[in-house]
Amino acid sequence: MSHGLFIVFEGGEGSGKSTQVERLYRRLAETQRKALPVREPGTTPLGLHLREYLKSKQPLTPESELLLFAAARAQLVADHIRPSLERGFIVMSDRFSGSTVAYQGYGRAVRRDVIDYLNDYATGGLNPDVTFLLDIDPEEGLHRVGKPQLQLALSPDASAEVGRADVEGHRRFEDQxxxxxxxVRRGYLDLAKDNPGWRTLDARLPEEELAEQVWDIVLPLLPRLTSDPPVVSTPALL
Known part of the structure; x- marks a missing residue:
């Protein structure tokens, strides 16, 4: 069986994850590597339906949100991530299980043991080979994404509605x-401290410099891949 490489990009709002996934995808294409970009929630029909539902801003309890993201992740792993890894692909995911720990765990105070169980169950115990945490001060990140209600976010009296402040560009929960x-940031930093497979990068850096740091870490991992002869990267499934 071939074994690919599983790379995850994590970070708060405005950290530039999607940009770095796209840059790495293009770089791998230049080297004729088989690469597959995915995102959470998204890529699968279930994930896309979840994105649309989240855009509706219908209220969700923290527990409901946790279960929805777990269901979408289970489908993504089954349909795309695991089969692609078995075929020797380099899979790059814009968010994975770390987001659930940071957002629903640290952000919404959902019990960590419940989150860990669901993450493990949804992924079948699959863990990334390397996770890049693009760390940025939340205030700067919110400015980056042009959050209309930034002043609400800065107010201690702002609503604490559940969920992420944006769902990859849709800005569902702007009044966090x-x-x-x-x-959320503290959750990410704790994960990076506790897991040797995480690499923390300064998301304030110019995106070109950040992309070079990512490449310097990924490049030594490439020779260990076992796969079919390299082909041009697959079309993006974002």
Whole structure:
């Protein structure tokens, strides 16, 4: 069986994850590597339906949100990530299980043991080979994404509605207080500290410089891949 490489990009709002996934995808294409970009939620029909539902801003309890993201992740792993890894692909995911720990765990105070169980169950125990945490101060990140209600987020009296401040560009939960985003960042930093497979990068750097740092870490991992003869990268499934 061939074994690919599983790379995940994590980070808060405005950290530039999607940009770095796209840059790495193009770089791998230049080297004729088989690469597959995916994102959460998305890529699968279930993930896309979840994205649309989240755009509706219908209220969700933290527990409901946790279960929805777990269901979408299970489908993504089954349909795309695991089969592609078995074929020797380099799979790059814009968010994975770390987002659930940071957002629903630290951000919304859902029990960590419940999150860990669901993450493991949804992924079948699949873990990334390397996870890039693009770290940025939440206030700067919110400015980057042009959050219309940034002043609400900076207010201690702002609503603490559940969920992410944006769902990859859709900005579902714009009225989250800054304290929420600070908790999310703390969650990410704790994950990076506790997991040797995580690499923390300064998301304030120019995107070209950040892309070079990512490439310097990924490049030594490429020779160990076992796969069929290299082909041009697959079309993006984002």
């Amino acid at each position: 207080p800054l304290a929420f985003h600070n908790r």
